[in-house]
Amino acid sequence: MTSPPSDQTPCPQPGTGLRADAERNRDRILAAARRLYATEGLGVSMASVAREAGVGKATLGRRFATREELINAVFADRMDAYADAVAEALGDPDPWRGFTGYLHAVCAMQAADRGFADVLTMTFPTAKALEARRAESYNAFLELITRAKNTGHLREDFTHQDVVILQMANAGVIAATGDAAPDTWRRLVGHMLRSYAAPGAPIPPLPEAPAPRALYRAMVRLSQAGPGTT
CATH class of the missing domain: 1.10.10 (Arc Repressor Mutant, subunit A)
Structure with a gap:
């Protein structure tokens, strides 16, 4: 044959x-x-x-x-980008600039993906890979805080918990405003950076407030969702 x-x-x-x-x-x-x-x-x-x-x-x-397995698979690449953002901030020769840039980058990631906004404010103990990347980013961020404080530009009473609070607030703003006023988060971050800065620290310009009509649409949207929902 x-x-x-x-x-x-x-x-x-x-x-x-x-x-x-x-x-x-x-x-x-x-x-x-x-x-x-x-x-x-x-x-x-x-x-x-x-x-x-x-x-x-x-x-x-x-x-x-499980839900955690699915979340782990969906957001693995985003957690990699989250970890990369901290590494990039640590690589900046100006630690204060690296710190402010990092906060903007992370909050922008939240704004781009509502699911990731939730991931950054929750823990998933059974999603081992996700939590490992989170821990890696956390340790790197502690070093970034120390470096930024050594410049004299970051307030001495700033703690890592303040970033978790910022992420929670940002997630809420993103969920509440939706497409009606999608850039509102930038204003929030601008105000928070002013609260973190020591006197005399260089601060990025404060982004413009959302237009009254856009913010009104966001408020209507939130009221239609019902109390306690987003």
Whole structure:
């Protein structure tokens, strides 16, 4: 028997099609979760993710057994970018400039993705990779605080908890304003930097306040969502 021509496509190995289907399902789930988390936050149910992805709940459960596993997979790259932002700030020869730039960068990440805004203000003990990157960023940020204080520009009573408070406040502003006044977070960060700065420290210009009509639309939007919701 002669061998088949060299350009003939070989027969797929048993199970290859199943593995490809599983990988496609995983990709669909991750893409759907990213879309929903970015626009609606982490309160989205696993069932909603399955519907958005066009898969059954059993399929979702086989790929990601828990909500934390899904969150870990969705936000792994964003946590990498978060860690990179701290490293870049530490690399700035002006620690105060690195500090202010870092806060802007992190708050911009929150504004770009509502789900990530939630991730930065929550902990997920079973999402090991996510929490490892968070811990790495935390330790680097402690060093950034020390360096910025040594310049005399960062207040001595500033603590790392103040950044968690800022992230919580920023997440709330982002959720409340939505598309009605999407740049409002910049004003918040500008005011907070002024509160962190020691007398005489160089401070970036304060961003403009949102237009009254835009802020009114945001207030209407928030009232329609109901008390205690965003």
